[in-house]
Amino acid sequence: MDTKIMGGLLWLFVSLNLGAALAIPYFNTTADFMKCSYGERGSLTATCVNANTTYFKSTPYRFDQLDETLVCSACNLKTLESGSFDISGNQIKNLQLSLSKIELLKQKAFVGLIFLRNLNMSHNFISSVYPGTFTGVKKIESIDLSYNNISVLSDDGFLELINLKDLNLAYNNIKTISSKAFNGLGNLVTLNLERNNITEISYTLSKLNHLQVLNLRNNQIEKLQGSEFTNLFSLLLLDLSLNKLNNPIIELYPNNTLKSLFMENNSIHNLSLEFLKGLHSLEILDLSHNAITDIQKATLLGLYHLRFLNISFNAITTFQTGVFTGLPYLELLNMSHNAISYGEITGVFSLHSLYALDLSHNKIPRLDYEALISRLPRLSYLRLEGNPLPCDLEEEMNTYFEADNFKFYLHDPYSNTKSCVLTPTKHSEKIIKETVPELDENRSAGMSGGEVAAVILLCIAYICLCLMFYVQYRTFQENRNQSPHRATSSVNLISAEDGRPGDEFLRE
Missing domain, CATH: 3.80.10.10 (Ribonuclease Inhibitor)
Known part of the structure; x- marks a missing residue:
């Protein structure tokens, strides 16, 4: 009995010590x-x-x-x-x-x-x-x-x-x-406010006079009245992409320093004359992935220092050089992935600084590259892939630019396949042509009603004048025949004996 008790006590002692031994590391580990x-x-x-x-x-x-x-x-x-x-x-x-x-x-x-x-x-x-x-x-x-x-x-x-x-x-x-x-x-x-649920800015930023970078990308902003950023004199970059802007107005005071403006992936349809005000220092403007159908003349006027303009992935149907001639420093123009099917050379001035033009993935059926180059003297990089252009255009352009360091792409440079139109379409006139002023077109087509009436009146006046001269001449002849002295003188002039008409008259 004592042996059993002693054995039980010994087992209990060992168990308690073993438990303590196992527990100590656990508490020490937790503390550490x-x-x-x-x-x-x-x-x-x-x-x-x-x-x-x-x-x-x-x-x-x-x-x-x-x-x-x-x-x-x-x-x-x-x-x-x-x-x-x-x-x-x-x-x-x-x-x-x-x-x-x-x-x-x-x-x-x-x-x-x-x-x-x-x-x-x-x-x-x-x-x-x-x-x-x-x-x-x-x-x-x-x-x-x-x-x-x-x-x-x-x-x-x-x-x-x-x-x-x-x-x-x-x-x-x-x-x-x-x-x-x-x-x-x-x-x-x-200030980075990207990927939030901001719907309006109002005047909350007006006191950030030293702000240089403002990121409002991927929010829910629908309207900009034009005064939200006017006091941001030091702003260099403004990102408004991936919002819900429809017809925004962005206005800054003339002494601003804004260089980059990103507005891609919005709902902008038209670029009105009120769109950009005072952005004279802007160099980069991205309007890609919108719903722009037209760029009004003078919309970009005042962007004197703009170098890069991206209007790709929109719904523009016409390409006019005159829209961009107010941009003397423009170097890169991306109008790819639009619906351009017609273009014309308008305006007087050339785009002297443009060296890269992307017109790929449009609906251009034919291209007058000579007329295009005449207004883009520095152009050295042209992308045209993804357009229904004739297959013989590549050989023609290769011959024309053989002596120039000019790169152009009529097909995807990263694909081995070529896409072109084997035979010219019935509308095979060149897509980009030089336009004739409207006044000259009217004159070549025919005179207006007013001009025809003026010509008729002029002819009638001329005929009346001729009749008046004829009547005067007949009256003069009749008076001459009735004068005796004049008759004698006339006979003497014609019948002189020595054959020298007028001697008889001189002797008188």
Whole structure:
């Protein structure tokens, strides 16, 4: 009996010790699972794994001048409380908190990071940025809040960030931008609002006087009244592509510096004279993938420095050189994938700078390349593939441009197949021709009714004048025959004996 009791006690003792032995590593492993460590030598980077918001101040890891960058890997921060990174003696300049399951930012969440320059909080679940969030971190220059759940940009959310230059709010769910949402961001250079649900801009951007890059790509903007960007004097690039713009008006003050404007993939039908105002510095304009059917004359007037114009993937039916002659620096013109079936050389001036023209994938049946070259003296690259052109045109153009460094494509350069029309169509006149002024056409076709009446009146007047002269002449002859002296003189002139008419008259 004592032996059994002793055996049971021994078994219980061993079991308890074994359990303790197994449990100790588990608790130690859990404690060690949240830790911060220095990266490779010279990287100036510290990495904290699986940390929560209370761990940064409690960790024994000493942040010093070697830890310029703090990376949070697989962290579970959820709510950033006030002073979450108030770490004594730290000199952190770059804070990487992406993929950290952040949902809420409380006031003064980053206080204590007095050296912070760059903050990345992308790929989290942040729904809003409230006033006071960035109190105490005025030196921040870049914030990345992309790929979150922000739906409203509240007033004064970034008020303290007077040195902020780059703000990325792309890939959120922003629908509303309050009128004072960007207060305090007077030095902002780049603003990325791509892929949101913004429907209007109004005057929310008017105080961003140093903004150079504005990305509004892939939103729900339908209207632009023309005054949304007038105060953006420093703007260099404006991206409005992939919106729902129909008949937009973009107006900037004459001293603006806008170089690039992207408006592809909208619903623009016509380019009115009000379309672009004051964009004298514009160099790149992309209007591809719209529904443009016509470009009114003088629409592009004033774009003196435009170099690249893309109007591909629209519904334009006519190509006229005169529409572009107000663009003295135009180098590249892309009008591919339209419905061009007719063209004419209009205007007086040539496009002296144009060296690349893309008319591929249209409905051009024939091309007067000689007339085209006459207005495009620098043209050296021409694309015509995807048009119903005659098969003999290639040989003809090869012969014509044999001595020139001129490249043209009548077929897809990346395909071995050739597509052309074997026999000319019944409308085989050359597609691009030089037009005759309207007045000359009227004259060659025939005189108007007014001109015919004038000619008839002129003829009647001439006949009357002739009759008057004839009557006068007859009267003069009759008077002459009735005068005796004149009769004698006349006989003497004709019957002189010495054969010298007039001697008798002289002797008298």
